[in-house]
Amino acid sequence: MAGASLFALLDDIASILDDVALMTKKAASKTAGVLGDDLALNAQQVSGVVASRELPVVWSVAKGSFINKLILVPAALALNRFAPWAVIPLLMIGGAYLCYEGVEKLVPHFFHRSKKTAEEAEKELIEFKAEEVDEKGKIKGAIRTDFVLSAEIIVISLGVVASMPFAIQAMVLSAIGMIMTVGVYGLVACIVKLDDLGLFLSQKEGTLQGIGRGLLWAAPLLMKTLSIVGTVAMFLVGGQILVHGIPVVHHWIERISHDMGAVLEKIVPMLFDGVFGVLAGAVVLAVLHPIKKLVEKKTA
DSSP states (O other): OHHHHHHHHHHHHHHHHHHHHHHHHHHHHHTHHHHHHHHHHHHHHTTTSOGGGHHHHHHHHHHHHHHHHHHHHHHHHHHHHHOGGGHHHHHHHHHHHHHHHHHHHHHHHHHSOSOOOHHHHHHHHHHHHHHHHOHHHHHHHHHHHHHHHHHHHHHHHHHHTTTSOHHHHHHHHHHHHHHHHHHHHHHHHHHHTHHHHHHHHHTSOTHHHHHHHHHHHHHHHHHHHHHHHHHHHHHHHHHHHHHHHSHHHHHHHHHHHHTSHHHHHHHHHHHHHHHHHHHHHHHHHHHHHHHHHHHHHHHO
């Protein structure tokens, strides 16, 4: 009897693990797009530090990301059980924050391009250099961005396993959180050290030297591209969260793009999400900027 009970228990465990693996695979496919944005954003956020400090900064952000998951997974499960109505509003606040951050990055490029005096140029250079070495600021900013994107990924994953028992929900969300953090920050670490690998290979002979030179040429271009993609991703992800939280807008965009063919049906909603994200970010900036200035003035 004891042996039969043990085999039955093992069979139940195997069945649960199969369900977890299947649901994790489904959730991962649903969140693949956000994971791509997460990678671009985080590679952008940790760029600009001294080469010798790149990996320690990535590690610090990765540890912050793990803490984010430790907060978000239980919070998502609790909200889904006791206050499911609060999930969307909280996500929308996070989406609005992403859009606001994106607009903040764009404003200097469009509204502060007038000719500068030598003093102003020198001051900006000093500020830029200070920003480059401000590791704590970069780490905090990257962890805040990770929190919003992680929240969306966790909520999307929760939607996939909503009909499953609580234990499977918890295991799937934990697995997704772990896979996402290890995968994203492992790739970010590889990206930020690409130029070092190129330098190492360029000192070899033959084919390796050519590969190294190619990597040295490609690394700055890749980082520049990721910087642009990361900013665009802020508007796409933030705008998508906001649009999905406003059913009237979401259904209107769906109706417009429905009869445009297979390709445009996917592209048009993304464009609308991006535009909506820019507008939302501009509104948040217009509201928060005077408040921020007033607080700075009082604390000065």
